[in-house]
Amino acid sequence: KQEVTQIPAALSVPEGENLVLNCSFTDSAIYNLQWFRQDPGKGLTSLLLIQSSQREQTSGRLNASLDKSSGRSTLYIAASQPGDSATYLCAVRRYGGSQGNLIFGKGTKLSVKP
Amino acid sequence: NAGVTQTPKFRVLKTGQSMTLLCAQDMNHEYMYWYRQDPGMGLRLIHYSVGEGTTAKGEVPDGYNVSRLKKQNFLLGLESAAPSQTSVYFCASSYRDRDPHEQYFGPGTRLTVT
Numbered sequence: 001k002q003e004v005t006q007i008p009a010a011l012s013v014p015e016g017e018n019l020v021l022n023c024s025f026t027d028s029a030i031y032n033l034q035w036f037r038q039d040p041g042k043g044l045t046s047l048l049l050i051q052s053s054q055r056e057q058t059s060g061r062l063n064a065s066l067d068k069s070s071g072r073s074t075l076y077i078a079a080s081q082p083g084d085s086a087t088y089l090c091a092v093r094r095y096g097g098s099q100g101n102l103i104f105g106k107g108t109k110l111s112v113k114p
Numbered sequence: 115n116a117g118v119t120q121t122p123k124f125r126v127l128k129t130g131q132s133m134t135l136l137c138a139q140d141m142n143h144e145y146m147y148w149y150r151q152d153p154g155m156g157l158r159l160i161h162y163s164v165g166e167g168t169t170a171k172g173e174v175p176d177g178y179n180v181s182r183l184k185k186q187n188f189l190l191g192l193e194s195a196a197p198s199q200t201s202v203y204f205c206a207s208s209y210r211d212r213d214p215h216e217q218y219f220g221p222g223t224r225l226t227v228t
Contacts (some may be wrong), residue, residue, distance in 0.1 A: 004156075014192065032215060043221040089157070093215060101147055101172060102206075102217055106156040 002027045006090055006105035014113050015081055021075040021108045023090030028068045034102065035064050035075050036089040044089065048075070080112045116140050118220035119123065120205050126226045127195040135223050137205030144210035146188040147172075147217070148180065150201040163188055164210065167219040195227045 003026045013019050022085040023033070032051050036044040048057045048064040050073065063076040077084055087109045089104035118139045127133055136145065144165050149157040159172030163182040173223045177199060188207075192199060205220040 033176065036219075041224075044219040046216060046218070049216050089207075091157075091217075101159045101162055102157075104149075104157040106154065 002007070002030075002092060002094060002103045004090060004092055004103050004105040006088075006108050008108060009106065010109040010111070012111040012113060015080060015082060017080050017112075018076070018078050019080055019091075019110070021077070021088050022071040023075070023105055025071045025073075025092050025103075027094075028071050029094070030068065030095040033064075033066055033073050034091050034093070035062075035073075036091065038087045038089060038107070039084075047088075077110075080110075082114050083114045085110055085112050118205055118207055118218050120203075120220040120223050123221065124224050126138045126228065127192075128228055130195060131195050132191070132193050133195065133225075134192075135203055135225075137188045137190070137207075137220060139186055139188075139205075139207040139218070141207065141209075141218065142185070143207035143218075144185070145208045146182065146186060147206045148178075148188065149204045149206065150174065151204060151222075152201050160203075163206065183208075195225075197227045199225065200227045201225060 007022050022109045034049045035047045038044050048094045050057050050066040079098045086095040089105040089107045121136045147162045148160040149155045158174050160178050161180040163169045166185040169180045181189045203223045206217045208217045
């Protein structure tokens, strides 16, 4: 059974720091991996999606990497800002099967202090 | 395009009452999903649909029913609400055969059962 773990559960950093959020998964047979952002009381905003054949994806100050063999992904946020404060969720889509649903981690709650 | 929309945004039910949550997408996606999000549990799949007229159980289906009479709509029903169904409900959709199979989420419905 696929399990997704995110460490740390919470992280507080001063503004301007570069930071890394970690995601690990137990079954390397994944189709893709998505990173989401969730603001309090809000829905999920997709940040980056990495296909199983890719190693990384970049969008602005965000860079996500994927190492399928070790079952790990990282989300790198450069020059963090208070506006980056949110919960970041990692989710993997299973390879094969007909449902294509995502298996989510429990998230990392990020707080960026001014 | 509106993307994925959910109605209602908030609802309070008494134990034993019934209600239906509506999800609509205008992206012509084949796959649709209902997730629930609970503190400390992450998002979990309730039911999903791979096409009009088809539905299937996810990880936590008990107490819920679904219907997909039209391709763009996916309904989640609670026949007899219980306090354990207090949660935030998210709908999502994706293409079946088109990479990268990214899932798009609605804004969520916050349900409280007293």
